[in-house]
Amino acid sequence: DELSMLVMAGDVIRVSASAGQYVYVGGEVTSAGERELRQGMTLTHLLLAAGGVPQDRQFTAKISRRDATGFLRSQDHDLKAIKQGNATDPLLQAGDRIEVRSGM
Secondary structure, three states, X not given: OOOOOOXXXXXXXXXXXXXXXXXXXXXXXXXXXXXXXXXXXXXXHXXXXXOOOOOOOOEEEEEEEEOXXXXXXXXXXXXXXXXXXXXXXXXXXXXXXEEEEEOO
16 A cells, blocks of 8 residues: 555654645636645635636625534625735635625
C-alpha cells in the first residue's frame, strides 16, 4: 500500500487540520461549487479560486455558517469595501456557504 511507510525515531509527521474540509460558493461567480478549505483562507482567496466576480457591478458575499447551537447564521460582506481595505477580509471556516450577489 503506497500510504503505508515505516516511521523511524526522529521522523516528523504532520497532519493537516484542513485536510478534507470544504467551503461552498455560489451565485455570481465564474465557477461555483465546492472548494477545499486551506489554512488561513479568506473570502477573497475563495472568490479568486472560484474565478472571480464580474467587475461591472458592486457585490455582496453572504457567508452562512452553523453556530455552536447548530443554527445557521449569516453575515453580509461588501466586496468593494474589502478590496479597498475599508473592511476586514473574513477568514473562512469548514462548511461555510458563500453566496455572491450584486447589490447590497
